[in-house]
Amino acid sequence: MTDDIIIRAKPRLITRRTLGKLAAPTVFAAAMAPGLAFAKGKRLAYITPGLDLPYWRTLSNGIADEAKKHGASSVTYDSHNSAQTQLTNAQDAIAKNVDGIILSPTDTSTAPSVLAAAARARIPVVIADIGTSGGEYLSFVISDNRKGAYGIGKVLAAELKASGRKHNTVGLVTISLARQNGKDRTAGFMQAMDEAGIKRVALSQMQTYTADETFKFVQDMLTAHPEMDGLFVETDEPTIGALRAIRAAHRQKTMKVAAFDGIPEFIKMIEDGTIVGSGMQQPYLFGTESANALFQHFAGTTPPKRIEIPIIVVDKSNVAKEAPIVRKTTFGLS
Structure with missing residues (x-):
């Protein structure tokens, strides 16, 4: 779970072969980037459209679990699907001197104002889903x-x-x-x-x-x-x-x-x-991947500009086989 909740280059494709490793307890830290000791003590802010949806709560938990695993911490800001609240949340996180921001924007068009504010403060931003119509960011974690x-x-x-x-x-x-x-x-x-x-x-x-x-x-x-x-x-x-x-x-x-x-x-x-x-979609993996993109940056390496998480189409023909995977990566259950 999150430590705190405040109410207000070349694409890397995660394949089905790597999916089991991502969902496993070790989550890929050793294989993904050297020097994850650089994560220790770092403070991340996650700005989400709205914690009323299970999807965003699961993504938030993925960030928090991955941060805690490496000695970092995270705080989640709820924007209540309001662009103005989202910007206020970003300004609050920046004022508190967080080390990195993970942003799931309320809409594609509202992201650039947050990115601009973070850029002025020299705080790296990873976009987790939805996307942006402009602005600079470290990585974009997305599904097709x-x-x-x-x-x-x-x-x-x-x-x-x-x-x-x-x-x-x-x-x-x-x-x-x-x-x-x-x-x-x-x-x-x-x-x-x-x-x-x-x-x-x-x-x-x-x-x-x-x-x-x-x-x-x-x-x-x-x-x-x-x-x-x-x-x-x-x-x-x-x-x-x-x-x-x-x-x-x-x-x-x-x-x-x-x-x-x-x-x-x-x-x-x-x-x-x-x-x-x-x-x-697999929001838990969105969270872990987003946190690790920031940790790579802190370690002095360049994370992929675009990281793709697969979507699992579940129907009656494959539900028995896919249920154990989506239980963790989609629903965020242990």
Whole structure:
């Protein structure tokens, strides 16, 4: 867990072969960079969009666990999905003379102001997910959101085609399309739909990222488009709200739901067919990789400019095999 929580070059690809090593207790410190003794006593700040989502809590825990392992410490700042709070959090961290900042921006366009403030203070920044529209940073830790969404889109398309209906249509509840990862997820999913000849009839963008918000979105979609039989929800906990709306409309037998990211409840939901699957990112590894990029910098070496963490598309065909991996790397459980 985090030590404290304040409420307010060449790409390196993590392959399936290295994935088991990353999830193991030693997490790759010896293999990754020499001189990790330079991490001892360093203080890291993690600025996150909102700790209300399990994804960001798991990423925060990955940072904290890796920092503690090497004698460093971390503090997490909650931006509550507010660009102004995010900047205030950055200014606070800078005023406290932290040694490094890990930033998951509220949106791609809000990151440059934080990067500029950190650059003036000569504090290195690693961006963990979402991305930035400009500014200087040490490393960018990211998944191939387009590829992951395309993968889960293919799963949903196959399920819809297997239902035997003459016409299939889908709705999307997306994360902010001001975020590059939101654009990528939407594009990847729609590529899979286009290839299958499935039409999009509705799209709503999350603002508060809550189950209640998504419940209302999906309730409206089902009312406006009673023929809709597929749904893609682009992050974890809001999927629960979507499923509530589907049950309230008595559509659970005809609606096929695909998700992104993951919470522990998804395993049983995939097994029993409540959802067809999820493109699961691995936020715990985002945290450990982000911390270690800073530790490499402190040791005088240059970390990769871009570090890619794979997305695991989990569906009924592979859930038994993948569950032990995502339990740690996606859900953050021991």
